[in-house]
Amino acid sequence: MTDSRIPSSWVDMGTLMAIQDLQWRAKTVVDGLNTGMHRSPLHGFSVEFSEYRPFSEGDDPRSIDWKLFARSDRYYIKKFEDETNRRCYLVVDQSKSMEYRSIAYSKLDYARTLAATLAYHLIQQRDAVGMVTFDSEIADVQTARFRTGQLKRLLSLLERTPSGDRTDLRGPLCQVAELVRQRSLMIVISDFLVSTEELRVPLGYLAARKHEVVLLRVLDPNEIEFNAARPVMIRDMESGGEKFVDPRSVADSYRRKFNEHESSLRGVVEPLGIAYHVMRTDSPLDASLVEFLGNRDRTAAVRSGNPSRSSKNETNTTMETASP
Amino acid sequence: MSMLTPFFALAALAVVGPILIHLVRRKPKETLEFSSLMFLDDSPPTWTQQSRIEQWLLLVLRSSVIALLALAFTRPYWASAAKLTGGNDIGLKRIVLLDQSASMRRSGIWDAASARVSDVLADGNPADVVAVYSFDRQLHPQLSLSTAAETTIANRKSAAEAAFRKISPGWGKGDLGKAINECVDLLQRERSDVDSGTIGDCEIVVISDFVAGTPVEALSETEWPARMSLRLERVSPTQIGNAHFEMRAEEESENARKWRVRVTNEPGSLRERFRLTWLGENGNRIEPIALECTVPAGQSMVYPLQAPDTAIRGMELTGDDCVFDNRRFAVPASGRTLRVLCLEESDGSPETTLCHFLERVPLGSAEDTVEVLRVKSGEEWGMSAMPRDTWIVCAAAISEREADRMHDFMKSGGHVLWVLDQPLKEAVGIEEAVGIKEIVGIEEISGIEEISGGEERGLSTTNATKPRSSETGSSHVAFSQDIASRFEKLSECKLESLKESTVDQYSLLGGIDFKHPVFAPLVDSKFNDFSKVRYWRHRMLKLSEVDGWVIPAWFDSGTPAFLQRRVGDGELTILTAGWQPAESQFALSSKFVPIISQLFSLATTRETISTDWVAGTYDLLPEGTSVKRRDFSGSRGEEVERSDNRFVNASTERDGGDFWTASPGVVELIDSEGASREVAINMASSESRTALMDYEEVSRYGASVREKPKTKEEQVHAERLLMATELESRQSLWWWLLVIVVVIAGCESLLCIRKQGRTAEAVTA
Numbered sequence A: 001m002t003d004s005r006i007p008s009s010w011v012d013m014g015t016l017m018a019i020q021d022l023q024w025r026a027k028t029v030v031d032g033l034n035t036g037m038h039r040s041p042l043h044g045f046s047v048e049f050s051e052y053r054p055f056s057e058g059d060d061p062r063s064i065d066w067k068l069f070a071r072s073d074r075y076y077i078k079k080f081e082d083e084t085n086r087r088c089y090l091v092v093d094q095s096k097s098m099e100y101r102s103i104a105y106s107k108l109d110y111a112r113t114l115a116a117t118l119a120y121h122l123i124q125q126r127d128a129v130g131m132v133t134f135d136s137e138i139a140d141v142q143t144a145r146f147r148t149g150q151l152k153r154l155l156s157l158l159e160r161t162p163s164g165d166r167t168d169l170r171g172p173l174c175q176v177a178e179l180v181r182q183r184s185l186m187i188v189i190s191d192f193l194v195s196t197e198e199l200r201v202p203l204g205y206l207a208a209r210k211h212e213v214v215l216l217r218v219l220d221p222n223e224i225e226f227n228a229a230r231p232v233m234i235r236d237m238e239s240g241g242e243k244f245v246d247p248r249s250v251a252d253s254y255r256r257k258f259n260e261h262e263s264s265l266r267g268v269v270e271p272l273g274i275a276y277h278v279m280r281t282d283s284p285l286d287a288s289l290v291e292f293l294g295n296r297d298r299t300a301a302v303r304s305g306n307p308s309r310s311s312k313n314e315t316n317t318t319m320e321t322a323s324p
Numbered sequence B: 001m002s003m004l005t006p007f008f009a010l011a012a013l014a015v016v017g018p019i020l021i022h023l024v025r026r027k028p029k030e031t032l033e034f035s036s037l038m039f040l041d042d043s044p045p046t047w048t049q050q051s052r053i054e055q056w057l058l059l060v061l062r063s064s065v066i067a068l069l070a071l072a073f074t075r076p077y078w079a080s081a082a083k084l085t086g087g088n089d090i091g092l093k094r095i096v097l098l099d100q101s102a103s104m105r106r107s108g109i110w111d112a113a114s115a116r117v118s119d120v121l122a123d124g125n126p127a128d129v130v131a132v133y134s135f136d137r138q139l140h141p142q143l144s145l146s147t148a149a150e151t152t153i154a155n156r157k158s159a160a161e162a163a164f165r166k167i168s169p170g171w172g173k174g175d176l177g178k179a180i181n182e183c184v185d186l187l188q189r190e191r192s193d194v195d196s197g198t199i200g201d202c203e204i205v206v207i208s209d210f211v212a213g214t215p216v217e218a219l220s221e222t223e224w225p226a227r228m229s230l231r232l233e234r235v236s237p238t239q240i241g242n243a244h245f246e247m248r249a250e251e252e253s254e255n256a257r258k259w260r261v262r263v264t265n266e267p268g269s270l271r272e273r274f275r276l277t278w279l280g281e282n283g284n285r286i287e288p289i290a291l292e293c294t295v296p297a298g299q300s301m302v303y304p305l306q307a308p309d310t311a312i313r314g315m316e317l318t319g320d321d322c323v324f325d326n327r328r329f330a331v332p333a334s335g336r337t338l339r340v341l342c343l344e345e346s347d348g349s350p351e352t353t354l355c356h357f358l359e360r361v362p363l364g365s366a367e368d369t370v371e372v373l374r375v376k377s378g379e380e381w382g383m384s385a386m387p388r389d390t391w392i393v394c395a396a397a398i399s400e401r402e403a404d405r406m407h408d409f410m411k412s413g414g415h416v417l418w419v420l421d422q423p424l425k426e427a428v429g430i431e432e433a434v435g436i437k438e439i440v441g442i443e444e445i446s447g448i449e450e451i452s453g454g455e456e457r458g459l460s461t462t463n464a465t466k467p468r469s470s471e472t473g474s475s476h477v478a479f480s481q482d483i484a485s486r487f488e489k490l491s492e493c494k495l496e497s498l499k500e501s502t503v504d505q506y507s508l509l510g511g512i513d514f515k516h517p518v519f520a521p522l523v524d525s526k527f528n529d530f531s532k533v534r535y536w537r538h539r540m541l542k543l544s545e546v547d548g549w550v551i552p553a554w555f556d557s558g559t560p561a562f563l564q565r566r567v568g569d570g571e572l573t574i575l576t577a578g579w580q581p582a583e584s585q586f587a588l589s590s591k592f593v594p595i596i597s598q599l600f601s602l603a604t605t606r607e608t609i610s611t612d613w614v615a616g617t618y619d620l621l622p623e624g625t626s627v628k629r630r631d632f633s634g635s636r637g638e639e640v641e642r643s644d645n646r647f648v649n650a651s652t653e654r655d656g657g658d659f660w661t662a663s664p665g666v667v668e669l670i671d672s673e674g675a676s677r678e679v680a681i682n683m684a685s686s687e688s689r690t691a692l693m694d695y696e697e698v699s700r701y702g703a704s705v706r707e708k709p710k711t712k713e714e715q716v717h718a719e720r721l722l723m724a725t726e727l728e729s730r731q732s733l734w735w736w737l738l739v740i741v742v743v744i745a746g747c748e749s750l751l752c753i754r755k756q757g758r759t760a761e762a763v764t765a
Helices: A013-018 A022-036 A066-072 A081-085 A107-124 A150-158 A170-179 A196-208 A221-225 A247-272 A285-304 A307-311 A314-322 B006-023 B056-073 B109-123 B145-150 B153-165 B176-193 B217-221 B354-358 B400-411 B430-440 B480-491 B592-607 B645-651 B712-731 B733-764
Strands: A049-054 A076-080 A087-093 A128-134 A138-145 A185-190 A212-219 A232-236 A242-245 A275-280 B031-034 B093-099 B129-135 B139-143 B202-208 B228-234 B243-252 B257-265 B273-280 B285-294 B300-306 B312-318 B327-329 B336-343 B368-375 B390-394 B415-419 B495-500 B509-512 B539-543 B549-555 B560-567 B570-575 B612-614 B618-620 B626-629 B658-660 B665-670 B676-682
Touching: A013 A022, A013 A107, A022 A107, A022 A150, A022 A285, A066 A076, A087 A107, A087 A138, A087 A150, A087 A170, A107 A128, A107 A150, A107 A185, A107 A212, A107 A285, A128 A150, A128 A170, A138 A150, A138 A170, A170 A196, A196 A212, A196 A247, A212 A221, A212 A247, A221 A247, A247 A275, A275 A285, B006 B056, B056 B733, B093 B109, B093 B153, B093 B176, B109 B153, B109 B202, B129 B145, B129 B153, B129 B176, B139 B153, B139 B176, B145 B153, B145 B176, B176 B202, B176 B217, B176 B228, B243 B312, B243 B327, B257 B273, B285 B300, B285 B312, B327 B676, B336 B354, B354 B368, B354 B390, B390 B400, B390 B592, B400 B415, B400 B480, B400 B560, B400 B570, B415 B480, B415 B592, B480 B495, B480 B560, B480 B570, B539 B560, B712 B733
Parallel strands: A087 A128, A087 A185, A185 A212, A212 A275, A232 B031, B093 B129, B093 B202, B202 B228, B336 B368, B336 B390, B390 B415, B415 B570, B612 B676
Antiparallel strands: A049 A076, A128 A138, A232 A242, B129 B139, B243 B257, B257 B300, B273 B285, B273 B312, B312 B327, B495 B539, B509 B549, B549 B560, B560 B570, B618 B658, B626 B665, B665 B676
16 A cells, blocks of 8 residues: 555654544644645635625525625625535444454544544635444434534544444435435545445435545555464454454455455446545555545546646645535 | 284274374464454364474374373283194093984984084094083983093094994983083083193083973073083984874763873974874774864864773874874873871861861872871771871870871881970879869879870860960960870980970071972072061970981071981971961961972872873882883884883882883883882973074073084184283283373373463463
C-alpha cells in the first residue's frame, strides 16, 4: 500500500490515538493538514450569495434581509449557495468486526478518528454534517446541519460501544437512502467485510438519489496480509463461530479470496460512480486522507476534462466536487 | 536372544502411535479473535513434516517404553545356555486303550480297530513307552506301563502288537469315562515314580466306536493333568444301522404270559421293518413270528405281546444290520417272599412302636415280596421253622428265651436288629423287687424273674407295672440288668456298663463311618447331613472289649449309636436308641428308609439273586451254588459255551462267590440243597445304542482332546518349547524389562512436567 504519491505524515498515529478527546484528535489532523499545505484546503470555500426571493409565509424570519427591508420596505429572503446544497452524511460502521486490531489501536478507533476529522473539517468549512452509525441495523442518526454544537453531537455518536452479531450494510444503507432525500455527500466508513452482492442494491439506491457516495474501507494490515505464526483457533468477533486455521495452509487462499472480494467490490462501485478508497490502519490518517483526496481530485478532473484543476486547490476542489 | 512368544513382537508396531502423535499438529488451545471468517478455509489438524518433530527426547522415551513392553511380552531368553536334545531320547508315555465292549462286536469294527492299533503303533516314536489296555466295565491291562517300560526299545512295538492280539470283543458294557480316569491315574503314578526331569508327555489313545451309550460322566471326577493329551480314534463298522429291543413280563395269566416289548431303531438306520420271534427252551425259534413291526429310524415303539404256550427263554429280532444284540433272554420270574419279624410290645398307641414305622418302609422289589410280621412278645413265632431269609427286628424288651432263640438264629446265619428303644432304669435288688411285688399286688415284674431264674418272659407286664417316663408318659422302662444280660446272650460279649443317657435337650450323631455298607449309599454330600436327626434320649453302652465289633455311628457323647458284630454265621446289629418319635427323630427323617432298606438288603442279600443279569459283570452267588449254562448259543453265530461246574471255578477271578457273567444266555443255578433256578444274562442295553457320540462330550469334562497323532517333529518341537519355557522362567528377563519400562515412564513423566512448567512460565511472562 505504500505509494510514492502518499504525502509524508505530519502526525504520528500512535500519538494521535493516544489523544482521548476525539475533537482534539480531529483538530490535530486538520491542523496538520493546514500547516503542511501552502494553501489551506479549506480556503476559498465561502458562503456565496445566490439570490433574493420574496418572503413568504412559513419562511424562517431569521433569514429576512433586514438591510434590504430598510431600503425597500419589503421582505426578502437572502439565499446562499451553501445553505441550499452542502450536506454531508458520515455513515460509520460500528459493528464488532471493527474492533479488530493487530496493532495498538483498532479499526474502530481509526474509523472514529477519520469520521471526527472529516466532521471537524467539514464543519470548519461551514458545511452541514450529519451522521449515521450502524452495526446490524441503524443505531443513531444525526441529521446534517450546520449549527453550534453539531460537532459535539456528532462526536458523541461516535463514542457508542459497538454491538451487533453481524455487519449488515444493506439494511442501514437502504434506510439512509430513504432518510436522506436531499442530495448529499455520503461518506461510508466501514470494513465492508460482507458479500459484495449485498452492497450492490443499497449503493444503487444511493446513487439513484443523486447522492455522491464515497466508500472509505478501513482495514487492519493483518486483514489484508493475514500473517499468523502458528496454527490457531480463530473466532469470529461477530458471530462467535470458530475455525481451526493453519496459516501455512490457508494464508494463500485467504489472500486470494480477499483480493477477489476487493476486485468484486470495485466491480460493484465503479459502474455506479462511487468513490472507493482503502485506508490501512497502520498508515497515517492525514497521509491517507491526502492520498484519497488527491485520487478524488484526479478522478473529478478526468471526469470534467480539466486535469490542471487538481493542482490548484486539492481539497477545496474535492469538496466542491462533492457538491452536486 | 530368543523369544518364547514372538508374536507379541508385533506389538512393537505400536511405536507408530507416539510418532504419529508427535507428527500430528494438535488442535491449539489458544483462540484468536478475527474480524471475519469469510476468507478462511477450515484446515483440519495435519501431519507435520518430519523435520517439525519438536520433542525428540519425549518421542524416543515413549517409543522405547512401547518397544520394551512388547519385548517383555515376547518372553525373551538367552538361548545360548540351552542344551536342546533332539527329542529322540525322550519318548512319551502312551496308553493304547482299546474298547472291548459288546458294541465292538459289530461287523467289521474289530478289523478296523486292529488296523488302527497298527497305525498308532507305527506313528509313534520307537522310544515311546506304549502300554495296551482294554476296557469294558473295567480296565483290563494287556501290557501294563511298567512291563512296557522294561521292554527294550526294539521290542516295544512287537510287545504291544502281541498284547493287542490277545484281546477280543466281549459282552460287557463299556465305561469310557472310568477307563480313561484309571489310565490317567496310572500315568500320573508313573510320572511321580520317574524323575520329572526326563519324563516326556503322556498320551492316551482310545480306540473305540464311541457310541452314544458309552458313559463318560466319570471324567468329571478327574482334573485333567498338564502335558497329558487324549487322542480319540473312532473305528466304524461296515454297517451303521441297528435296532434293538427290551422285553419285560407284564402280568401272568393261567395259560400264557403277557409281555411288553420296546423296539428301538437307532438314528441313521436304513431299515425300518423288523420281526420278532420267540425263543424256545433250547434257544430254538418258535414259529410263527411273534411280531412284524415298522419302527422309523431314531424312534421307539412299544408293543404288547402274548407268549406262546410253550416255555420261552427269550426273543430274537431280525431284519436289522447288526446282529450282536438281536437276542435277549428272559426266564419266568421266580418271586420270593421275604419276611421281617418285628418282635415288640404292641400295646399303646401305634406311634410308640418300632413296627409301625417299619411296616411303612418299602422293602419289597420287583422280584421279592416282603412281609412284615408283627409278633407280640411272648407269642410263639415258629422259631424252628424260621427260614434264613428272615430279618428279625426286635425291641429292647425281650425275654431270655427269645434271646436264646435269636442267638441260635444268628448262629445259623440269620440277621437280627436289636433296638434299645426304652429308657433304662437301674434294677432294684431282689428283696426290694419282691417287696414291690407285694406292695403293688402283681405277680410278674420285669427283670425280677430273670434275676431269680424264671423261665418265662418277664418283660411282658401290664401298664400298671411299667415305670413311666417323665418325658413321654407312655414308654416302657427297661431295667439295665435285663438289657445287659440279653446283650451278653445275643452278642456273646461282656458289657462293662449300660446306663441311660443324661441329655439336656437332645444329642446328635457325632460321627458316622460312611465306608460302612449301611451308610455308604448316603456318602454323597447331598445326603450325608444327619444334623436334623435329633435323639431325645439314648442308652450309653460301654463294651468291655471292642474286638469283633463294628461301630459305624456314635453319638456326640462318644457312646456307640450303631453296633454290629458277627455272631456265628449271622450278624447282630444294635441301635442304642429307638426310632419312635418319643426316642428320636430318626423314623421321621429322610435317612430312615435308606438305612433300614440297606440293613434289610444286607440281611437278605445272600439269597437275593436277580433273574436278569447283565453280561460282563460279577454277580455274587450264594456259597455252594453251582452254575450250569444252558446248552444253546449266547448269540447267533457265536460259539456255544458248554457249561458245567468247572465253568464257574474257571471263570472266577475274585472270591469264590463271584460269578463272571461272560456272555448272554440262560444259566441254571443249583444251590447247595439241590434246588435250581434259571437266570437270564443279557447284554447291557446301552451297548445297543450305536448312534455316534460327539467328541465334545469328552472334551467338555476338561480332557485335552487331540484328533491327530503327534508327529516326530511335533514331539521335538514340544520338547524344545518345554525347554525354552524352562529357560525363560529361570532367566525372567521380562521382569527386568518391565523395571526398565517403569523407569523410562517415570523419566518421561518428569520431562513432561518440566516442559509444561516451562511453557506455563513462558505464557505468564
